[in-house]
Amino acid sequence: xxxxxxxxxxxxxxxxxxxxxxxxxxxxxxxxxxxxxxxxxxxxxxxxxxxxxxxxxxxxxxxxxxxxxxxxxxxxxxxxxxxxxxxxxxxxxxxxxxxxxxxxxxxxxxxxxxxxxxxxxxxxxxxxxxxxxxxxxxxxxxxxxxxxxxxxxxxxxxxxxxxxxxxxxxxxxxxxxxxxxxxxxxxxxxxxxxxxxxxxxxxxxxxxxxxxxxxxxxxxxxxxxxxxxxxxxxxxxxxxxxxxxxxxxxxxxxxxxxxxxxxxxxxxxxxxxxx
Amino acid sequence: xxxxxxxxxxxxxxxxxxxxxxxxxxxxxxxxxxxxxxxxxxxxxxxxxxxxxxxxxxxxxxxxxxxxxxxxxxxxxxxxxxxxxxxxxxxxxxxxxxxxxxxxxxxxxxxxxxxxxxxxxxxxxxxxxxxxxxxxxxxxxxxxxxxxxxxxxxxxxxxxxxxxxxxxxxxxxxxxxxxxxxxxxxxxxxxxxxxxxxxxxxxxxxxxxxxxxxxxxxxxxxxxxxxxxxxxxxxxxxxxxxxxxxxxxxxxxxxx
Numbered sequence: 001x002x003x004x005x006x007x008x009x010x011x012x013x014x015x016x017x018x019x020x021x022x023x024x025x026x027x028x029x030x031x032x033x034x035x036x037x038x039x040x041x042x043x044x045x046x047x048x049x050x051x052x053x054x055x056x057x058x059x060x061x062x063x064x065x066x067x068x069x070x071x072x073x074x075x076x077x078x079x080x081x082x083x084x085x086x087x088x089x090x091x092x093x094x095x096x097x098x099x100x101x102x103x104x105x106x107x108x109x110x111x112x113x114x115x116x117x118x119x120x121x122x123x124x125x126x127x128x129x130x131x132x133x134x135x136x137x138x139x140x141x142x143x144x145x146x147x148x149x150x151x152x153x154x155x156x157x158x159x160x161x162x163x164x165x166x167x168x169x170x171x172x173x174x175x176x177x178x179x180x181x182x183x184x185x186x187x188x189x190x191x192x193x194x195x196x197x198x199x200x201x202x203x204x205x206x207x208x209x210x211x212x213x214x215x216x217x218x219x220x221x222x223x224x225x226x227x228x229x230x231x232x233x234x235x236x237x238x239x240x241x242x243x244x245x246x247x248x249x250x251x252x253x254x255x256x257x258x259x260x261x262x263x264x265x266x267x268x269x270x271x272x273x274x275x
Numbered sequence: 276x277x278x279x280x281x282x283x284x285x286x287x288x289x290x291x292x293x294x295x296x297x298x299x300x301x302x303x304x305x306x307x308x309x310x311x312x313x314x315x316x317x318x319x320x321x322x323x324x325x326x327x328x329x330x331x332x333x334x335x336x337x338x339x340x341x342x343x344x345x346x347x348x349x350x351x352x353x354x355x356x357x358x359x360x361x362x363x364x365x366x367x368x369x370x371x372x373x374x375x376x377x378x379x380x381x382x383x384x385x386x387x388x389x390x391x392x393x394x395x396x397x398x399x400x401x402x403x404x405x406x407x408x409x410x411x412x413x414x415x416x417x418x419x420x421x422x423x424x425x426x427x428x429x430x431x432x433x434x435x436x437x438x439x440x441x442x443x444x445x446x447x448x449x450x451x452x453x454x455x456x457x458x459x460x461x462x463x464x465x466x467x468x469x470x471x472x473x474x475x476x477x478x479x480x481x482x483x484x485x486x487x488x489x490x491x492x493x494x495x496x497x498x499x500x501x502x503x504x505x506x507x508x509x510x511x512x513x514x515x516x517x518x519x520x521x522x523x524x525x526x527x528x529x530x531x
Contacts, residue, residue, distance in 0.1 A: 170357040176344040177351040178371035192361045
């Protein structure tokens, strides 16, 4: 993979250009690291031992991890066929469908939570799902996944569509003449070529789901040991004045997110090299 | 060997109009025309990649109009070759064999044979990125030929190459075609290529077939001003027409 440093520097203009590009990278990284370091200095050892000893916070951590992973998997399950359809097929209303995919991204997060709450508690289809089918979402752990899905799936779908757009249709055409069915050309050619874009969409979705807070407070609440996730724990702790504990949990959240996102990038990177 | 009967295909404002061509077995046929004349669309219709609006396509006497691309026994090399960048050269060549469920030993034997034919043995372990234009062209040809198709369709196979390599590759294409006795349709906008390889040629403009015949016929007896101009014999045609008092040839349609 090419980086800024791979570009051979020749004249002073090139050096200025490289330095300018690198300047923005440095400023952003230093800014983010400074914020994190500020938190590190603010947090005392007692707060760290408190959160590590608390079984409720361990439970919230586990809830955050599994719900965001489940959301990412479900989002990718939708994103791949949806991204492919939106990229390849022209059907009546495809422009509208394309716009609707982006809608949850521009929703204020609280609106997503409110809408879900109104749908499942105030409308007959919502009540039918909850009461007759017995699939309960409101104030339930399943509701966390649903909330995260509504708020984050668009990132996966948009990335998948862009990735499929970038795959030249001629590759699939050749695969068809070489003996593939349409499914075969998708599986053997189109999907592997779009893989990096899909992985990037997965990372965005996971990150958004992992840190989601607003709609969860409205739709599933934050019950200790039940529907509490790290992001809602932070809010609860700071609202009762435990600022050190809240920041310690925030650091935990940052560390887990950093490990996960770096891990996925490394796996994605090795996939790309294998190609 | 391959015959089209009045095939028509419309897309947007462009149309291929009632195109009929008959190409004999083992013939090297070149389809000439300016960019945008519908040559690639015609090849895609033959492959089954585009569904024609009307007309019929026959291969080896069998109608294939409604057959899927994989059932037509056509080897297709598109412009810029479309080699799969996520696979090695070997896996690119083996692609069709694997899809069709050939056994590993068979695949290996066929790859060795085809790689030898096209002189790509030393490239087998390489990745697609980093191959030269000529190497890519040979690998794409190997990928199509390894399946032993009845017909080979080449879409501007040498247009991405430099002048010297182009001549070499054209000679090589003709050599391979003659050795295998393979019916070949080669699409190009370059007249020099036609003189190097073709047994017979057709000239297409704006989706309409202007003339079919040997290059000699096209040169000596162009049936329209467009063909004469394309064959760079416009002056001769006008001169001949004026002397013999024949009517002025039809004006070419506006290019797309």
